[in-house]
Amino acid sequence: MAAFRPARILAVTLAAVLAGSAVAVLAPLARERPAEGPTTKGPATDPLPAEAVAALAVITPVPGSLGADPARAALGRTLFSDARLSRGGDRACITCHDIRTNGASAVARDLTADRRPLARNTPSVFNAALSFRLGWAGEIPTLQDQAEADLTRPEFLGGSWPAILAVIRADPVLAGRFRSAFGRDADRAAVIDAVVSFERSLLTPDSRFDRWMRGESGAVTEAERAGYALFRGIGCAACHQGVNVGANLFEKVGIFVAIPDKAAEVLRVPSLRNVAVTAPYFDDGSVATLAEAVRLMARVQLGRELTAAQADAIVAFLGTLTGSYEGRPLTAPRAPGIAVPPPQPRG
Structure with a gap:
């Protein structure tokens, strides 16, 4: 706790x-x-x-609306579904947070990247931006913290920042969208901001x-x-x-x-x-x-x-x-x- x-x-x-x-x-x-x-x-x-x-x-x-920047939110939507950002290349945020239905999943507990049960049920990502803290215990202070945890913690996507940024920079279309939306090449702060911008649009x-x-x-x-x-x-x-x-x-x-x-x-x-x-x-x-x-x-x-x-x-x-x-x-x-x-x- x-x-x-x-x-x-x-x-x-x-x-x-x-x-x-x-x-x-x-x-x-x-x-x-x-x-x-x-x-x-x-x-x-x-x-x-x-x-x-x-x-x-x-x-x-x-x-x-919460005023999310449209270009950054659209970029975040792409990242939300991009399995290349995960350690095994086999899952994305949308794997457990299905925005095509309820923003979560239909099971009691999803599996980690290592195929072990998560400690808690997956909450819906919809309207998460309206919550004062995140996580069942409220242990996650902000959407920014949540985005980084989802991308890098072993039980979720398990990615690393060098690998995540390498994927984005090696994709000419994705890299160009980052330069257009942020005025610079993709970096850790821009990736988190894009994901958060998209999540702020999930109302x-x-x-x-x-x-x-x-x-x-x-x-x-x-x-x-x-x-x-x-x-x-x-x-x-x-x-x-x-x-x-x-x-x-x-x-x-x-x-x-x-x-x-x-x-x-x-x-x-x-x-x-x-x-x-x-x-x-x-x-x-x-x-x-x-x-x-x-x-x-x-x-x-x-x-x-x-x-x-x-x-x-x-x-x-x-x-x-x-x-x-x-x-x-x-x-x-x-x-x-x-x-x-x-x-x-x-x-």
């Missing part, structure tokens, strides 16, 4: 203050806000209903919930609104809030019920954006369905036993958080990629 410097911590919040649910560490957010705020009027919208106004106090819509705006918050009254059904009311009412929103519906807090795992092998562990609260299409769930990928994940979290973090109907209502709400990338709603991967048998389900 990485040590977190007190200077990075804004406040420690008891869930009793928010919803009687969990102990969370609230970290400072330095996030770009959407270019336009929620729309209250317009040809395709109605005045915001009272519950949508209340939602804006908890969740904010995903912005359409999924226009979920039905976001459209509802902007005034499109028919975007969310009555049953889904009831699920959102329950989500707030039982305390889920104590930790899952903000633009990423999470990913801006640390929480102790197992407030009311201990989870085996996770006693006193502190993890970053995961984002719930696109959660309906990112199974399996949790850092070990041990839970296959969203309804099961909802009931387990209610039990261990909130001290509540949900009925099947209550869990289904919250799942219905969570389904409204699926956004779109390049005009297409995200989907679950159709087939497993680099698969590892899942661990035994949690009790």
Whole structure:
């Protein structure tokens, strides 16, 4: 577990203050806000209903852009899929972070370059730029740190900077694109910047919930609104809030019920954006369905036993958080990629 410097911590919040649910560490957010705020009027919208106004106090819509440089983002997209940058020449970032579907994979744990299971489930790369830290434990401070780790750490691509730069400089087209985008030959800083620029473009705006918050009254059904009311009412929103519906807090795992092998562990609260299409769930990928994940979290973090109907209502709400990338709603991967048998389900 990485040590977190007190200077990075804004406040420690008891869930009793928010919803009687969990102990969370609230970290400072330095996030770009959407270019336009929620729309209250317009040809395709109605005045915001009272519950949508209340939602804006908890969740904010995903912005359409964070201002990534288009040429650098396009270059980063090429690198994201270039297996030549890996140690074995057989994998790329997209191998585990499938941006054609959900930005992650369909398996509990992907394999390392040495064909061993990764320690944790692969999180989606979509909307990662909206998270205050990265990694399940929040141990990665920035997208820049994440990009370098993915490119060079043995368990990921396992590349080395001399080899990565040699590949790029030996490719006339790729080398020329670096000179055009950065005004110089490819170097370590430029490669990282290109990858980060692309990742900053991996946003999924226009979920039905976001459209509802902007005034499109028919975007969310009555049953889904009831699920959102329950989500707030039982305390889920104590930790899952903000633009990423999470990913801006640390929480102790197992407030009311201990989870085996996770006693006193502190993890970053995961984002719930696109959660309906990112199974399996949790850092070990041990839970296959969203309804099961909802009931387990209610039990261990909130001290509540949900009925099947209550869990289904919250799942219905969570389904409204699926956004779109390049005009297409995200989907679950159709087939497993680099698969590892899942661990035994949690009790």
